[in-house]
Amino acid sequence: MNERSTLKINGAGHLEIGGCDALELAKEFGTPLYVFDEDHIRSMIRVYRRAIEENYGGNGTVLYASKAFSCMAVYAIAQSEGAGVDVVSGGELYTALKAGFPAQNIFMHGNNKTEEELEYALSSKIGYIVVDSFSEADILDEMCSRRGVRQRVLIRINPGVEAHTHAYVQTATPDSKFGFSIANGTADQMCRHVLSKSSLDLVGFHCHIGSQIFERQSFVLAADKMMDYIAHVKSTFSLEADILNIGGGFGIYYTDDDPKLGEEDYYGYLKALCDEIKAKAALLKVREPALAIEPGRSIVGEAGVTLYTAGAVKDIPGVKKYVAVDGGMFENPRYALYQSKYTVVAAGNMNAPCTQKVTIAGKCCESGDIIAVNVPLPEIERGDVLAVLSTGAYNYSMASNYNRNFIPEAVLVKDGRADVIVKKQTFEDIVRNDVIPQRLK
Numbered sequence: 247m248n249e250r251s252t253l254k255i256n257g258a259g260h261l262e263i264g265g266c267d268a269l270e271l272a273k274e275f276g277t278p279l280y281v282f283d284e285d286h287i288r289s290m291i292r293v294y295r296r297a298i299e300e301n302y303g304g305n306g307t308v309l310y311a312s313k314a315f316s317c318m319a320v321y322a323i324a325q326s327e328g329a330g331v332d333v334v335s336g337g338e339l340y341t342a343l344k345a346g347f348p349a350q351n352i353f354m355h356g357n358n359k360t361e362e363e364l365e366y367a368l369s370s371k372i373g374y375i376v377v378d379s380f381s382e383a384d385i386l387d388e389m390c391s392r393r394g395v396r397q398r399v400l401i402r403i404n405p406g407v408e409a410h411t412h413a414y415v416q417t418a419t420p421d422s423k424f425g426f427s428i429a430n431g432t433a434d435q436m437c438r439h440v441l442s443k444s445s446l447d448l449v450g451f452h453c454h455i456g457s458q459i460f461e462r463q464s465f466v467l468a469a470d471k472m473m474d475y476i477a478h479v480k481s482t483f484s485l486e487a488d489i490l491n492i493g494g495g496f497g498i499y500y501t502d503d504d505p506k507l508g509e510e511d512y513y514g515y516l517k518a519l520c521d522e523i524k525a526k527a528a529l530l531k532v533r534e535p536a537l538a539i540e541p542g543r544s545i546v547g548e549a550g551v552t553l554y555t556a557g558a559v560k561d562i563p564g565v566k567k568y569v570a571v572d573g574g575m576f577e578n579p580r581y582a583l584y585q586s587k588y589t590v591v592a593a594g595n596m597n598a599p600c601t602q603k604v605t606i607a608g609k610c611c612e613s614g615d616i617i618a619v620n621v622p623l624p625e626i627e628r629g630d631v632l633a634v635l636s637t638g639a640y641n642y643s644m645a646s647n648y649n650r651n652f653i654p655e656a657v658l659v660k661d662g663r664a665d666v667i668v669k670k671q672t673f674e675d676i677v678r679n680d681v682i683p684q685r686l687k
C-alpha cells in the first residue's frame with residue numbers, strides 16, 4: 247500500500263491500519279467510522295520540517311491547514327511535532343485554543359472573517375491574520391487601535407498561477423474570491439492601504455494556488471512570482487517582507503489516476519521551493535523571507551480511512567450495480583461536490599480477486615449521494631465491511647447532519663491501539679439546538 251502509512255494486509259487477509267484490524271475496529275466502534283493513522287500524520291509533518299531545515303536553514307515553519315481535519319487531537323499532534331496551524335473560522339480557532347495550541351503560532355485566513363471572529367482572534371492574541379479585503383483591514387485596524395494593540399498581518403496575494411486541478415479548488419486565478427491580483431494592480435492598492443494603518447504591521451505575503459496539485463513547477467512558479475512581488479514591494483514601498491507563506495496544495499494518492507508519492511517526493515516539492523526562493527532573493531537583492539507552507543490534505547489525507555458496513559445491494563441489469571453503505575454524503579460529500587474519486591476495498595477480504603465493478607451509494611435521500619463510481623471489488627454481501635482509503639482530508643471537516651444522520655466517530659490508531667478523538671453523536675446531539683417556539687406548542 248503506502249510506504250508512509252501503516253496501512254497493510256494482515257495475516258487474516260484483513261485491512262490493517264496503525265496495527266489495528268479494520269474488522270475489529272468496525273466491531274468495537276461501529277460504522278461508519280473515520281480512522282486516522284497517527285504515524286502517518288506525524289511523518290508528513292516531519293518530512294516537511296526536515297526539508298525546511300535542510301534546504302532553508304530552518305528559516306520557516308509548517309502550518310498545518312486545519313480545515314482539512316480539525317479536532318482537538320490533531321492540534322495536539324501538530325503542536326507536539328513543532329508545527330503551527332492555520333485556521334479559517336472562529337470555530338477552528340476555538341478548537342485549537344481549547345486543545346492548548348499556542349495562539350502565537352496560529353495564522354488566521356478567510357475572505358470574509360466576521361467582526362466577531364476578528365475580535366476573538368485579537369483577544370486570543372493570535373500570531374498572524376491574513377487580510378483579504380480593504381474593509382477587513384479598516385475594521386481590524388480600528389479594533390486594534392481601540393484595544394491599544396498592534397497586529398501582525400499578511401496580505402493574501404493572487405499570483406495568477408494556474409494549477410492543473412479541479413476548477414472548484416483553484417483559488418489563485420484572476421477570477422477568485424480570494425486575494426489581490428498582482429496583475430491588475432489591486433495587490434499594490436491593498437499594500438498601500440494596509441501600510442496606511444497605524445495599528446497593523448505588514449510582515450509578509452501569502453498565496454495559495456489550489457489543491458491536489460502534483461506539478462512541482464506550479465509551486466516553483468508561484469514562489470517565483472511572489473518573490474518578484476516581494477522585490478517590487480521593497481522598491482515601491484520600502485518594505486522588506488519577513489514572511490512568504492506559499493500556502494498548501496500538495497497532492498495525494500486517491501486512485502491509480504494519481505501518482506503515489508513517497509516522503510522524498512514531498513521533500514522534493516519543498517527543496518524546489520526553497521531553491522527557487524533563495525535564487526530569486528539573491529538575484530533580486532532582497533532578504534530571504536521566512537518560509538511558511540500550509541499543507542492540509544497531504545498531512546492527513548492518506549492517514550484516513552473510512553469504514554462502512556455494506557447494506558442493500560441492487561444490481562440493475564445492463565446499467566450498474568449499487569452497493570449501499572451506512573454512510574454517504576453527510577460524512578463524505580466530496581463525490582457530490584467535485585466527483586472526487588476514491589479507492590474502495592473489502593476490508594475483510596483483501597486478497598480476493600476483484601470480480602465486479604460496483605457503485606458505492608450512501609444512505610441519504612438524494613440520487614447524487616454517491617461515494618465512488620464503478621470501483622473494482624470482490625463479491626460483496628450485506629454486512630461486509632468496506633473501507634474507503636485516503637479519506638482523512640475534507641471528509642469529517644465537511645460532514646453535516648444531512649437527513650439528521652450522525653456525524654461518525656473518529657479514532658486515532660497507533661501501534662495496535664485505537665483511541666476515540668471525536669465521539670459518536672447521539673439522537674440527543676441531533677436535537678440539542680432545536681427549539682419549538684411556544685406558539686407552536
Ligand SMILES: Cc1ncc(COP(=O)(O)O)c(C=O)c1O
Binds near residue numbers: 542543
Ligand atoms: C489558504 C489555504 N491554505 C492551505 C490550504 C490547504 O490546502 P491543501 O489541503 O490542499 O494542502 C487551503 C485549502 O484550501 C487554503 O485555502
